[in-house]
Amino acid sequence: MGFDIERFTAMGGFGGHGRHLGMQYRTHGDDWAELALPYGARLIGDPASGVIASGPIVAMMDMATSLSVWLKRGAFEAHVTVDLRVDYLRPAVPERTVIGRGECYRITHSIAFVRGIAHDGDPDDPVAHVAGTFMRLNAGVEA
Amino acid sequence: MTPPRTAIGTQMVLPPYAEWLGCSIEWVEEVPELVMPFGDHVMGWPGLLQGGAIAGLLEVAGIAALTHRLSLEGTARIKPVTVTTDYLRTGRDHPTRAVGTILRLGQRIANVEATAWQEDRDRPIATARLNYRILRD
Numbered sequence: 545m546g547f548d549i550e551r552f553t554a555m556g557g558f559g560g561h562g563r564h565l566g567m568q569y570r571t572h573g574d575d576w577a578e579l580a581l582p583y584g585a586r587l588i589g590d591p592a593s594g595v596i597a598s599g600p601i602v603a604m605m606d607m608a609t610s611l612s613v614w615l616k617r618g619a620f621e622a623h624v625t626v627d628l629r630v631d632y633l634r635p636a637v638p639e640r641t642v643i644g645r646g647e648c649y650r651i652t653h654s655i656a657f658v659r660g661i662a663h664d665g666d667p668d669d670p671v672a673h674v675a676g677t678f679m680r681l682n683a684g685v686e687a
Numbered sequence: 688m689t690p691p692r693t694a695i696g697t698q699m700v701l702p703p704y705a706e707w708l709g710c711s712i713e714w715v716e717e718v719p720e721l722v723m724p725f726g727d728h729v730m731g732w733p734g735l736l737q738g739g740a741i742a743g744l745l746e747v748a749g750i751a752a753l754t755h756r757l758s759l760e761g762t763a764r765i766k767p768v769t770v771t772t773d774y775l776r777t778g779r780d781h782p783t784r785a786v787g788t789i790l791r792l793g794q795r796i797a798n799v800e801a802t803a804w805q806e807d808r809d810r811p812i813a814t815a816r817l818n819y820r821i822l823r824d
Binding site for chain 1: 702704727732738740746769772774777
């Protein structure tokens with residue numbers, strides 16, 4: 545059966561925030577998912593340079609890594625972000641679409657460990673690196 | 688993200704992303720406090736705030752605090768190096784407020800902490816530690 549990412553993202557899985565940001569599904573594997581965030585003037589964090597703010601990148605990486613957890617578990621399960629760290633390696637180039645690839649590299653009874661990168665065309669020259677954890681909501685008290 | 692250069696006193700100008708989030712500044716004892724209304728544009732699960740919008744608000748609050756402090760010292764640009772967000776409680780369909788606290792402002796690096804809350808400041812929904820590179824003119 546598994547987790548149907550195409551259906552999930554097409555049926556409003558990004559929520560209002562993701563939809564308003566313009567988040568798009570790209571592709572996925574067994575334990576990873578890739579999303580895209582097209583450039584938009586409303587996302588600018590630095591008017592002088594036109595570079596987008598980091599908030600939209602965090603939102604995309606939170607969603608990409610969430611999707612990777614559900615892909616690895618093989619089903620959608622309610623979870624919450626415990627923490628998410630973003631390292632800003634360089635500013636994203638204005639006008640370019642930012643691609644976010646999230647991967648779930650370890651899953652326990654209650655916690656999923658994720659990592660990912662965001663890039664603007666070349667995955668070998670990322671704009672950001674992320675690492676985070678999610679807690680499964682229905683894992684029981686002793687989880 | 689470079690701060691708006693017009694950040695003097697209450698004249699601080701927020702970048703387009705902060706405007707898009709619906710953020711406004713309220714000055715509380717000369718500290719810029721950010722207020723973000725709830726709406727579909729910041730919603731994740733129905734009726735709940737999306738984590739990315741919370742992180743975005745915390746970032747804006749951190750930058751506002753840092754920009755305000757730097758504006759008192761001359762001109763400087765800032766670039767984010769790392770941002771770590773801890774999600775403490777569920778964000779609900781209420782306005783969210785956030786403030787940044789400068790832990791240390793050095794010549795090259797600023798360490799900032801930002802806190803977001805809804806109805807009760809003593810029950811924060813998220814905190815972030817934000818480290819910035821300072822580029823002094």
